[in-house]
Amino acid sequence: MSSCTRVLKAGSHACRKALLPMALALVLSPWPTHATTAWAPTGSHAALLKDVSTMPAKPGAAATTVTRYTLNVHGRPQVQEMVAPLESSKVLHLAVSLKLRNTDQLNTFIRNVNTPGNAAYGKFLTPEQFKASYAPTDAQVQAVVAHMKAAGFTSITVSPNNTLVFADGNANTVATAFNTTMKTYTHGGKQHFGNDGEVMVPQALGGIIGSVLGLQNVSQKHVMSYLGPKVAAQAATGTQASGVVAVTHAPTEFPGIYNAGTTPTAFNTTVGIITWGSMGQTQSDLSLMTTAAAMSPVNVKVVPVTLGSAVDFSDDPNSDMEWNLDSQSIIGTSGGVKQLIFYTAANGKFGPADEELTDAGITAAYNKAVVDNQAKVINVSLGEDETGANQSGTQQADDAIFAQAAAQGQTFSIASGDQGVYVSTGGDFETNAGAVLPAPFSLGTYSASEPATSPNVIAVGGTKLSTNAGAWAGETAWNDGVQDAGDGNNRIWATGGGKSLYEAAPAWQHTALGATARSIPDVAYDASSYTGAQIFIGGQRYSVGGTSLASPIFVGVFARVQTYANNSIGFPASMMYRDFPTNPAVLHDVTSGNNGVAVSGTTYGYNAASGWDYTTGYGSLDISKFNALAYTWGNGAPPTTAPPPAGPTVLVNGTPVTTQGPAGSSQQFTLVVPGGVSSLTFRTSGGSGDISLYVKRNSAAGPTSYDYASVHASTNTESVTVRTPVAGTYYVTVTSPAVFTGVSVLGSFN
Numbered sequence: 001m002s003s004c005t006r007v008l009k010a011g012s013h014a015c016r017k018a019l020l021p022m023a024l025a026l027v028l029s030p031w032p033t034h035a036t037t038a039w040a041p042t043g044s045h046a047a048l049l050k051d052v053s054t055m056p057a058k059p060g061a062a063a064t065t066v067t068r069y070t071l072n073v074h075g076r077p078q079v080q081e082m083v084a085p086l087e088s089s090k091v092l093h094l095a096v097s098l099k100l101r102n103t104d105q106l107n108t109f110i111r112n113v114n115t116p117g118n119a120a121y122g123k124f125l126t127p128e129q130f131k132a133s134y135a136p137t138d139a140q141v142q143a144v145v146a147h148m149k150a151a152g153f154t155s156i157t158v159s160p161n162n163t164l165v166f167a168d169g170n171a172n173t174v175a176t177a178f179n180t181t182m183k184t185y186t187h188g189g190k191q192h193f194g195n196d197g198e199v200m201v202p203q204a205l206g207g208i209i210g211s212v213l214g215l216q217n218v219s220q221k222h223v224m225s226y227l228g229p230k231v232a233a234q235a236a237t238g239t240q241a242s243g244v245v246a247v248t249h250a251p252t253e254f255p256g257i258y259n260a261g262t263t264p265t266a267f268n269t270t271v272g273i274i275t276w277g278s279m280g281q282t283q284s285d286l287s288l289m290t291t292a293a294a295m296s297p298v299n300v301k302v303v304p305v306t307l308g309s310a311v312d313f314s315d316d317p318n319s320d321m322e323w324n325l326d327s328q329s330i331i332g333t334s335g336g337v338k339q340l341i342f343y344t345a346a347n348g349k350f351g352p353a354d355e356e357l358t359d360a361g362i363t364a365a366y367n368k369a370v371v372d373n374q375a376k377v378i379n380v381s382l383g384e385d386e387t388g389a390n391q392s393g394t395q396q397a398d399d400a401i402f403a404q405a406a407a408q409g410q411t412f413s414i415a416s417g418d419q420g421v422y423v424s425t426g427g428d429f430e431t432n433a434g435a436v437l438p439a440p441f442s443l444g445t446y447s448a449s450e451p452a453t454s455p456n457v458i459a460v461g462g463t464k465l466s467t468n469a470g471a472w473a474g475e476t477a478w479n480d481g482v483q484d485a486g487d488g489n490n491r492i493w494a495t496g497g498g499k500s501l502y503e504a505a506p507a508w509q510h511t512a513l514g515a516t517a518r519s520i521p522d523v524a525y526d527a528s529s530y531t532g533a534q535i536f537i538g539g540q541r542y543s544v545g546g547t548s549l550a551s552p553i554f555v556g557v558f559a560r561v562q563t564y565a566n567n568s569i570g571f572p573a574s575m576m577y578r579d580f581p582t583n584p585a586v587l588h589d590v591t592s593g594n595n596g597v598a599v600s601g602t603t604y605g606y607n608a609a610s611g612w613d614y615t616t617g618y619g620s621l622d623i624s625k626f627n628a629l630a631y632t633w634g635n636g637a638p639p640t641t642a643p644p645p646a647g648p649t650v651l652v653n654g655t656p657v658t659t660q661g662p663a664g665s666s667q668q669f670t671l672v673v674p675g676g677v678s679s680l681t682f683r684t685s686g687g688s689g690d691i692s693l694y695v696k697r698n699s700a701a702g703p704t705s706y707d708y709a710s711v712h713a714s715t716n717t718e719s720v721t722v723r724t725p726v727a728g729t730y731y732v733t734v735t736s737p738a739v740f741t742g743v744s745v746l747g748s749f750n
Contacts, residue, residue: 039179040206043097044393047072047194047216048083048183069183069196073219074387074424074447074501079185086171086182086193093308093346094153094174094214095360096144096165097397098136099207106134110406110456111507114570114633122568122635124409127161127373134404135162140208147205151177155308160371163400164364168308177201178212194218199393210400211393214307214360219388221362222426223322224381224415226480226493226529226546244473246466246531248543251332252293252662254526254533254553257465257472258333261624265335266559267643269567272375273330274365274382275323276345276357277316282323285536289328292536294660294739298331299339303372305365310346310357321537325544326379326552328535333556343369343378359384359394366401366412373408376567379555380457381415381548383449383496385424390502395450399503402456406571412457413555415547416521417449417496420479420595421605428491443597443604446498452520453500455509458558458573459520460551461616462495462527463590472622477593477608477615478527478545493529494595495547497521497606497614508574512581513612522573524590524616525553554621561627564641565634575633580618581611586625590616648731651747659734660687660741666702667734671747675727680749682720682732689740693718694733697726701733716743725749 048069069079100106112120125133141162148156153167171182179200184193194216201209249257275282279302286298304313327340345361362382369378389395402412417423424447452459462478479494503518513519526532532545562569580587595615596605606614631639648668649657659667673680684691690713694706701707710718734745 038203039200040203042199042201042209042393043211043396044199044213044215045072045391046180046197047218047392048079048196049076050196071218072388072391073385075445077425081185081187083183083185086184088170088172090170090193091309092169092171092174092182092214093310093358093360094167094169094212095307095364095397096148096167096212097210097363097393097400098140098144098163098165099210100134100163100400100403101136102134106403106407110403110571111574113407113409114574122570124570125407127371127408130404130407131161134407136208138162141165143205144208147202148177153177157308159364159367161367161404163404164367164397166308166364174215180215182215192218211396213363213392213394213397214358216392217358219384219392220357220359221382221384223319224383224418224546224548225322225325225544226418226548227321227542227544244466244468246464246528248530248532248534249467250293250534251289251329252295253470254329254333254556255335255623256470257467258553258557258620259472259622259624260335260560262641263560263623263627264563264641265643266337266556266563267335268338268563268640269377269559270339270341270375271330271334271337271555271559272341272343272369272378273323273326274345274362274369274378274380275319275326275342276361276365277319277347278313279323279342279344281315281320281538282327282342285324285539286327286331288536288539290331291741293332294662294665294741295331296336298336301339301341303341303343303368305343305345305361305368307346307361307364310361312347313344314347316347321544322381322548324535324537325533325546325548326381329533329549329552330379330556330559332533333553334559337559339374341369341375359389359392363394363397363401366398370401370405370408370410373410376410376562377555377559378405378410378412379552380412380451381546381551383415383417383423383452386448386450386453386501387424389450395454395502398451399454399456402451402454406456409570411558411571412451413551413558414452414454414457414459415496415551416452416459416461418462418493418546418548420492420494420496420597421446421498422492423447423449423496426491443599446605448498448500448520449496452496453503453518455503455506455518456571458522458554459617460547460554461497461521461524462545462547462550463524463616463620464528464593465526465531472588475524475526475588475590475616475620477590477595479593479595480528480530482597492597493546494605495521495524495527495615497595497616499614506573508577512577519614521617522576523554523618523621525550525620557621557623557626560623561630564627564639565631566637566640568634568637569630570633572630572633575630576618579629583629586622586629587618588620588622590619651732651745654746654748656744656746658687659743659745661734661736661739663736663738665735668700669732669734669745669747671730671732673725673727673730673749677725677727677749678723680722680725680730681747683746684716684718684734684743686744687716687740687742689716689736689738689743690714691716691718691740691743692735693720694735695720695722696731697728699731701731703735716740
């Protein structure tokens with residue numbers, strides 16, 4: 001027995017260092033040696049579960065062997081189509097997730113950095129600090145890379161934080177590297193694929209590789225937006241009549257509905273959105289929205305996230321509605337952000353006719369947002385069956401990324417799901433003579449959405465909102481019932497919520513609720529398509545709902561609060577669960593509604609109730625009151641309450657300029673008038689709105705302080721003339737009680 005073998009259990013550093021070359025030699029060895037090598041399991045299991053049975057022999061015939069496959073998702077539905085070996089010509093884009101180091105210490109740090117009074121409070125890590133303390137080592141990464149190369153993978157790259165190794169391969173390289181086989185079948189006109197055995201790695205890599213993503217597209221992320229049946233035409237705009245009503249709203253109305261008051265816009269906070277494909281149409285529609293609302297243009301950045309050789313960022317028209325809903329709702333609710341970053345995954349086409357990507361690309365996009373560490377709040381309006389994500393290893397990989405985000409003071413906001421408690425089947429139902437019947441599952445079997453169940457994200461559920469003269473008037477748990485989905489299925493549209501089957505309750509949730517499993521959602525906002533957001537899609541305005549609206553509203557709200565607190569607030573979940581129960585005025589507690597179905601006198605799903613519940617969490621937040629509370633979660637530095645003044649626009653004699661503004665705003669101008677002038681005139685004209693004009697020499701003008709004014713109702717044509725004016729700087733203010741656009745402002749003298 002060697003000295004290293006004798007002391008290995010004692011954890012000798014010298015022995016571990018000596019054994020590394022042996023491990024590298026093992027993983028670089030050719031496949032025949034691998035065949036005799038001991039394999040270690042990973043967190044990635046079979047996507048297709050194989051069941052081989054023997055059929056009894058008929059008289060005069062031999063017994064036959066039958067192989068059946070079921071999907072490794074909640075409920076284990078059987079594959080009805082023919083399953084065959086995956087052809088080796090198909091390129092697989094993989095992301096190998098490596099295990100973090102020192103996870104107990106990391107969890108302790110995440111708790112301490114968000115605990116007032118602790119020495120670590122508010123001292124968030126940089127990506128470099130995280131990598132040094134908790135990420136896989138360079139030697140571990142190189143061992144994995146060597147294994148991938150030896151198996152025949154190409155386009156191998158490593159994420160900057162050492163947590164993901166990206167590579168291209170096929171069924172043969174997967175069999176060599178991971179001791180599993182790849183299968184395929186066609187369903188609904190699309191080719192699906194998945195591994196039919198456990199994903200294994202050589203024993204030397206068992207403590208390094210956590211999971212392997214990209215081996216299946218059986219279970220994958222989908223968007224959470226909902227275009228309801230009442231919005232086939234362009235939505236109307238305008239001021240609501242008085243009385244409690246349930247109507248749709250422009251995104252810019254949500255700050256008023258949820259009482260933003262004097263809370264500043266998010267002008268100093270950067271926000272991210274996880275997407276895929278091209279952002280061209282989304283940026284065009286976002287520009288249209290800000291112009292229509294007289295808002296400043298958005299500072300947009302698009303960060304493409306490649307996956308091996310997957311570099312296709314072509315437009316996915318089926319998803320444009322989602323990214324439009326995310327971006328327009330965030331900007332409208334926040335009032336504007338410092339920068340909006342789209343982290344967009346490559347389409348990762350599996351074949352010419354397949355435009356869907358695997359979870360590997362989405363996980364890579366999460367990781368890119370964390371490695372960049374620029375976005376303080378990141379929206380994810382995506383999710384999938386939690387069992388599928390857990391069995392594929394996606395949940396494990398995502399959890400590691402969200403833990404790094406929490407350590408760095410970033411917050412991921414995740415939509416809780418749009419199919420109530422029936423996430424695993426996509427909420428599909430059958431109907432018979434008007435009665436709702438389960439298809440193909442038990443109505444009492446519930447499921448939740450990943451990544452909303454991660455302990456290091458904020459899960460946002462949905463409500464149905466009522467307003468009175470533009471102000472909040474009430475909310476119920478969102479459940480629009482079972483409706484025709486337009487794809488041959490009937491589908492329930494309701495807020496996701498419930499208990500994780502795999503994630504333990506974080507300490508802050510266990511303490512507040514007594515929960516043992518991670519329970520969602522944490523908070524909730526408007527989600528019903530009947531009361532949702534009026535957004536632009538392809539230049540036309542539609543009303544869209546879903547928890548894909550609720551999450552962006554929360555992002556907009558929290559981004560405002562972060563700007564007020566100088567971006568010093570960390571991942572807020574522990575503070576929410578500590579402070580919300582004793583600060584009920586911050587909350588709109590949702591106490592009615594359900595996220596299941598009622599069949600034959602039995603109600604399934606969860607019911608809203610006083611306090612926290614499985615449909616809407618703590619409910620929605622009053623922005624002003626939440627801001628006052630959440631400010632105490634930051635570093636206490638004086639708040640930045642308004643953007644730095646841009647200064648008045650300088651007018652040139654006789655040269656008109658065009659201006660615009662949101663309702664109730666003021667636009668400032670100055671004109672320097674020399675001595676010896678006989679006549680001075682200021683005029684406004686054109687555009688839309690109802691303009692008032694105020695003028696004052698040598699100091700700012702306004703409705704309560706002016707030398708001259710022109711205020712006529714229902715017109716943009718205003719004029720002020722000054723005979724033999726005194727030399728000086730004349731300040732001009734244009735105001736309007738409503739949105740005004742395209743207004744010409746002219747100052748001239750003779």
